[in-house]
Amino acid sequence: MNRVFDxxxxxxxxxIGVLFVWESRKISQSSYGSNVGPDIFPMGLGIVLILLSIRLFYEVMKAQSAVxxxxxxxxxxxxxxxxxxxxxxxxxxxDIGYVIGTFVFLxxxxxxxxxxxxxxxxIVSAVFSYGIYFLFVKVLEGSLPGFPSWLNLG
Known part of the structure; x- marks a missing residue:
């Protein structure tokens, strides 16, 4: 571990995490046809980034110097x-939609x-990509690119 760089x-x-949270507060609270506002994910990303950087800083301070x-x-x-x-x-x-794109990427x-x-x-790729799509689109009533129109899945 390069302690100085880390x-x-x-x-x-x-x-950067603080900047994400700060700037996400300036985004409008809701979007058309969605109960989840566009500010939720940038704010969540900023919070996760803040928590992970605090953890990294803690680990660097705790670590013994490596050879x-x-x-x-x-x-x-x-x-x-x-x-x-x-x-x-x-x-x-x-073009290919969230579920197919995320599945292939994962x-x-x-x-x-x-x-x-x-x-x-x-299994993990399929369950994760469809699970997140279902949770965000069906449960939270947000919007993500669905399946491509050429698949005729409705």
Whole structure:
């Protein structure tokens, strides 16, 4: 663990989280046809970022100094694969819908992180993508891109 970098990164992410929460309060409280306002997710993201940066700062302060030779090398290949998949996911989200896009993105991400375990990856990807869609659209009455019109799923 690079303690100096992690300490500064935790402070930067804490400030970004505070900025997210601060700016999300300026977004209107509700949107058309939705009980969940557009300010909820940026605020939630900001709160999660604040909590994770506090945890990182705590872990850095608690950690013993590590031997520099034991540092693992960054895995640029996996990082670039996930980054590319994230960009494609965001680009095609409206075209293929939330459920299909999230399912494919998660399945790809699970296989990049740990190859194999296809059954587990398929089940988790399917349950998570449809579960979040159902919770947000049906229960909270929010809006997400549904299934593509060419599937004729209604």
């Amino acid at each position: 300490r500064y990164a935790s402070i930067v992410f804490l400030l 520099e030779g034991d540092q693992p090398r960054p895995d640029y290949k996996r990082f670039l694969l996930i980054l590319g998949a994230s960009i494609l996911y965001a680009y095609f989200l409206e 399945l790809f991400g699970f296989q990049v992180i740990k190859r194999g375990q296809w059954v587990t990856s398929l």
